[in-house]
Amino acid sequence: MKKKLxxxxxxxxxxxxxxxxxxxxxxxxxxxxxxxxxxxxxxxDLWLFENFRSDIVPSLEHLVLGLAxxxxxxISLGTIFGIFPALYDSLKIIFDWIRATPGxxxxxxxxxxxxxxxxxxxxxxxxGTFWPIFLSTIDGVRSLDLVARDTASTxxxxxxxxxxxxxxxxASPQIVAGLRLALPLGVTLIVASEFMASTNGIGYQELxxxxxxxxxxxxxxxxxLGLLGYTLNLASRLVERRILAWHIGYRASxxxxxxx
Amino acid sequence: xxxxxxxxxxxIGVLAxxxxxxxxxxxxxxxxxxxxxxxAAVLGEAARLLVSRAFWNDMALTASAWALxxxxxxxxxxxxxxxxxxxxxxHRLTRLLIDFLQSVxxxxxxxxxxxxxxxxxxxCVIVGCAAAIWPVLxxxxxxxxxxxxxxxDTFAVYQITPLRRLRxxxxxxxxxxxxxxxxxxxxVALLMVASAELLAGAPGIGNSISIALSSAALxxxxxxxxxxxxxxxGVNGLVALVERRTLKWHPSQRTVEP
Numbered sequence: 001m002k003k004k005l006x007x008x009x010x011x012x013x014x015x016x017x018x019x020x021x022x023x024x025x026x027x028x029x030x031x032x033x034x035x036x037x038x039x040x041x042x043x044x045d046l047w048l049f050e051n052f053r054s055d056i057v058p059s060l061e062h063l064v065l066g067l068a069x070x071x072x073x074x075i076s077l078g079t080i081f082g083i084f085p086a087l088y089d090s091l092k093i094i095f096d097w098i099r100a101t102p103g104x105x106x107x108x109x110x111x112x113x114x115x116x117x118x119x120x121x122x123x124x125x126x127x128g129t130f131w132p133i134f135l136s137t138i139d140g141v142r143s144l145d146l147v148a149r150d151t152a153s154t155x156x157x158x159x160x161x162x163x164x165x166x167x168x169x170x171a172s173p174q175i176v177a178g179l180r181l182a183l184p185l186g187v188t189l190i191v192a193s194e195f196m197a198s199t200n201g202i203g204y205q206e207l208x209x210x211x212x213x214x215x216x217x218x219x220x221x222x223x224x225l226g227l228l229g230y231t232l233n234l235a236s237r238l239v240e241r242r243i244l245a246w247h248i249g250y251r252a253s254x255x256x257x258x259x260x
Numbered sequence: 261x262x263x264x265x266x267x268x269x270x271x272i273g274v275l276a277x278x279x280x281x282x283x284x285x286x287x288x289x290x291x292x293x294x295x296x297x298x299x300a301a302v303l304g305e306a307a308r309l310l311v312s313r314a315f316w317n318d319m320a321l322t323a324s325a326w327a328l329x330x331x332x333x334x335x336x337x338x339x340x341x342x343x344x345x346x347x348x349x350x351h352r353l354t355r356l357l358i359d360f361l362q363s364v365x366x367x368x369x370x371x372x373x374x375x376x377x378x379x380x381x382x383x384c385v386i387v388g389c390a391a392a393i394w395p396v397l398x399x400x401x402x403x404x405x406x407x408x409x410x411x412x413d414t415f416a417v418y419q420i421t422p423l424r425r426l427r428x429x430x431x432x433x434x435x436x437x438x439x440x441x442x443x444x445x446x447x448v449a450l451l452m453v454a455s456a457e458l459l460a461g462a463p464g465i466g467n468s469i470s471i472a473l474s475s476a477a478l479x480x481x482x483x484x485x486x487x488x489x490x491x492x493x494g495v496n497g498l499v500a501l502v503e504r505r506t507l508k509w510h511p512s513q514r515t516v517e518p
Contacts, residue, residue: 010356017357032375093271094278100492102454104367105466105485108473112295187365188451195370195459203368210371218371226364233363 034216043220051205056224059201062118063190066125070182074130075175078137079167088138099135103128103185104192116197121190128189129182136178140171173247180236187229202228279303297479305483315468319491322453322464325381326495329388329449330442337393337445338438341400342430351401362398366391366452370460379461384453392449399441403434436510443499450495454488465491 022036047056081088088095107124114120144167152166168175194203206221279299285291286298309315344350344358366387373383407430415425457466465488472481 006352009352013353014357014360032372089267090270090274093275096496097486097489097493100496101485101489102451102466102492104451104455104458105469105488107458108469108481109485111473112478113292184363184365188367188455191365191367192455192459195367206368207371210375213375215375218375222364222368222372225368226360229363229365230360233359 031213031215034219038216039219039223042214042216043223046205046217046220047224055200055202055205058118059190059194059203062121062193062201063125063186066122066190067129067179067182067186069122069126070129070133070186071179073126074133074178075137078134078175079141079163079171081134082138082141082171083167085142095131095135099131103189107189107192107196111197120197121193121201124193125186125189129186132181132185133175133178136174136181137171140174141167143174144170173244176240176244180240183232183236184229187225187232191225294478297482301479302482302486305479306486309480309483309487315487318463318465318468319487321381322384322457322466322488322491325384325388325453325456325462325464326450329385329392329453330446332385332389333392333445333449334396334442336389337396337441338400341397341438341441342404342426342434344397345401345404345434346430351405358394358398362394367455367459370456373456374460379456379463381462381464383460384456384462384464387456388449388452391452392445395444395448396438396441399437399444400434403437404430406437407433436507439503439507442502446495446499447492450492 018036025033025035026037028035081091103124106127110124110127111120114123148166148170152162157166190201191203191206194201195207198204202221202225206218206225209215209217209221282291282299286293286296291298344354369387369390370383373387377383377386411429411433415429420428453464454466456462457464458470459466461467461470465484469481469484469488472478472484
């Protein structure tokens with residue numbers, strides 16, 4: 001009951017704003033801001049489920065594939081560079097430079113190297129989201145508790161056990177944080193790549209609608225992208241809570257003892 | 261000091277080595293010329309750009325749009341963050357909305373903005389703010405909520421005025437959070453400004469990249485990409501400076517002498 005009440009209180013503002021949008025835009029004749037009723041109708045026509053297969057599925061596929069590549073390469077290379085700090089320090093200037101380059105500016109470069117097409121989109125996401133994953137993995141590996149490391153070496157743990165049972169679990173909070181940073185960046189990059197060189201995808205549909213002044217369709221795509229971003233964000237938060245339950249519990253119990 | 265110098269020399273050496281390998285790979289024909297021009301050609305173009313007026317014009321446009329977006333995001337974001345963080349009620353009421361708005365990819369606003377405005381700096385600033393305001397806002401409100409309970413009670417018992425409470429309790433304890441938000445915001449704002457320039461044609465370095473691409477001037481395009489990365493390095497350096505200056509007292513900034 002209490003929880004219901006709380007959710008009710010939290011819903012009040014979003015619902016109020018949507019209602020305000022509905023009534024304020026109802027008589028709108030502006031090209032850029034059509035009535036919300038038209039936008040919802042367009043949303044229904046476009047995305048439920050007319051263009052689901054042709055545009056939503058490819059966007060998501062490229063996103064997932066790109067992120068998977070970035071995560072695999074980023075976590076493995078990050079572990080290696082984390083174990084050998086000297087290697088990381090000497091190449092740091094190169095990493096810093098590439099990381100400081102806005103991901104979208106890498107789009108033309110990836111376009112030239114991979115050519116237009118689906119693999120371009122996967123490539124730009126993989127290249128762009130690699131950096132947060134890679135760098136936070138390095139951070140995680142380097143912040144390994146010295147006692148844990150020394151204990152492992154005293155016990156002569158096999159290298160495999162050390163890696164899988166000591167090093168990676170202790171780095172996992174940072175790795176997950178990196179993945180969570182990578183997710184919204186991936187969404188941004190997929191939209192950017194669909195604006196630039198594409199013939200399908202949600203971003204492409206949005207741009208096409210804007211260029212042909214079908215603004216209700218444009219708004220529908222914008223709302224879909226918002227919902228998509230929100231859902232992915234929520235999902236990643238849930239996954240984080242699940243994977244890191246031990247870590248969160250550990251921290252909570254630590255701070256409780258500290259408070260005593 | 262000599263250790264620092266040695267490290268700097270080593271870094272420059274590594275950088276030179278990378279460009280050398282790049283140049284060798286081009287000479288040996290390992291890199292497709294129609295995608296990756298030789299390092300010498302790119303660096304030559306970059307050097308030419310660095311002394312050209314047009315480049316610094318572009319840089320000024322990009323930098324000013326970025327600075328304005330960051331300034332607006334930081335002032336509005338910390339203000340709203342302070343308000344939202346200091347009232348449980350406001351926090352609950354706005355939580356869902358802020359959660360939703362911050363996960364909307366700001367880049368998706370570009371087609372809308374091109375309809376409403378022409379592709380200009382204002383557009384860059386708006387899309388920059390649309391992305392950069394959230395990290396500051398959310399971090400600030402976390403920080404305000406994380407004020408130490410005992411200190412907070414102490415301030416209440418001594419009936420210290422709200423303004424002093426803000427100055428001596430809330431801001432100092434929230435500041436590390438604000439700076440974390442600032443760091444993310446600075447990077448995100450640059451990404452969005454560059455996107456607006458590159459994808460929607462607002463004037464600036466991003467736009468010059470896309471013009472160079474469409475006129476197939478590859479060394480020029482690569483030079484622009486390298487230089488916008490340099491601008492990004494500058495942004496990171498600036499944030500690091502702010503961190504060092506304003507968080508001197510914070511444990512995260514203490515370094516242990518080896």
